[in-house]
Amino acid sequence: xxxxxxxxxxxxxxxxxxxxxxxxxxxxxxxxxxxxxxxxxxxxxxxxxxxxxxxxxxxxxxxxxxxxxxxxxxxxxxxxxxxxxxxxxxxxxxxxxxxxxxxxxxxxxxxxxxxxxxxxxxxxxxxxxxxxxxxxxxxxxxxxxxxxxxxxxxxxxxxxxxxxxxxxxxxxxxxxxxxxxxxxxxxxxxxxxxxxxxxxxxxxxxxxxxxxxxxxxxxxxxx
Numbered sequence: 484x485x486x487x488x489x490x491x492x493x494x495x496x497x498x499x500x501x502x503x504x505x506x507x508x509x510x511x512x513x514x515x516x517x518x519x520x521x522x523x524x525x526x527x528x529x530x531x532x533x534x535x536x537x538x539x540x541x542x543x544x545x546x547x548x549x550x551x552x553x554x555x556x557x558x559x560x561x562x563x564x565x566x567x568x569x570x571x572x573x574x575x576x577x578x579x580x581x582x583x584x585x586x587x588x589x590x591x592x593x594x595x596x597x598x599x600x601x602x603x604x605x606x607x608x609x610x611x612x613x614x615x616x617x618x619x620x621x622x623x624x625x626x627x628x629x630x631x632x633x634x635x636x637x638x639x640x641x642x643x644x645x646x647x648x649x650x651x652x653x654x655x656x657x658x659x660x661x662x663x664x665x666x667x668x669x670x671x672x673x674x675x676x677x678x679x680x681x682x683x684x685x686x687x688x689x690x691x692x693x694x695x696x697x698x699x700x701x702x703x704x705x706x
Contacts, residue, residue, distance in 0.1 A: 486545065487521040493537040493544075494519070508532050580627025587620035614668045621664060644698045651690045659683040 494504055494515075501515045508515075508529055517523040525533060534544050591613050598609035659679050667676040 485521065486524065487519050489544065490525075490533075491519045493539065497537055499536075504536065507536055577627050581624050584620045584622075584624035584627065587616060587623065591616035591620060618664050618668065622660075625660065644694055648691055648694050651694075652687050655683060655686055655690065659686075 494501070501512045501519070505512045505515045510529070514523070518525055530541055530544065534541055537544065594616065595609060595613040598604040598612070599606055602609075604612075659682065663676055663679045666679070667673050670676070
């Protein structure tokens with residue numbers, strides 16, 4: 484592989500355009516293009532910056548034989564960068580979801596404070612709307628906290644038993660959540676209905692035990 488071919492390959496592995504390389508090395512795009520087409524070679528004062536940019540040694544850059552290791556390192560670097568970007572996106576979505584739920588709480592409170600006396604809305608209708616807004620806000624916050632988890636991005640090969648338990652646990656959690664919200668809003672006994680989450684924890688462990696006994700294989704907790 485010639486030097487121009489190595490320069491082109493390393494640039495593409497780094498996910499950079501000729502313009503980006505030129506900006507970082509403080510040269511023109513035409514200069515980078517000439518390096519990669521063989522019309523000219525990098526000056527000595529640009530060799531080390533190129534090595535630093537592409538994460539290779541001078542020998543790997545200038546001589547054939549070291550590009551395989553460079554490709555592996557570059558692929559690893561690109562993967563880690565992609566993971567970091569994904570984590571940032573997920574964290575942003577989670578934050579937006581939670582803030583959206585909190586804002587909806589304030590909207591629900593402002594609505595119930597003005598609906599009956601100011602807007603002259605029937606008490607039953609106003610209360611129903613308030614409950615719906617409050618429930619929607621709660622669901623948005625819980626959904627954001629559960630779905631947009633960093634650890635959910637980590638790929639893990641699940642066994643059949645783990646997949647089954649995950650499905651059962653999801654059904655249990657959403658069922659208990661629906662019952663909790665319904666009963667709580669109907670009775671306003673929030674100081675009592677939280678016990679439903681203890682029931683959920685017990686049922687979840689019972690489901691885990693049943694699956695383990697039936698299959699003979701233990702189910703690992705997600706880390």
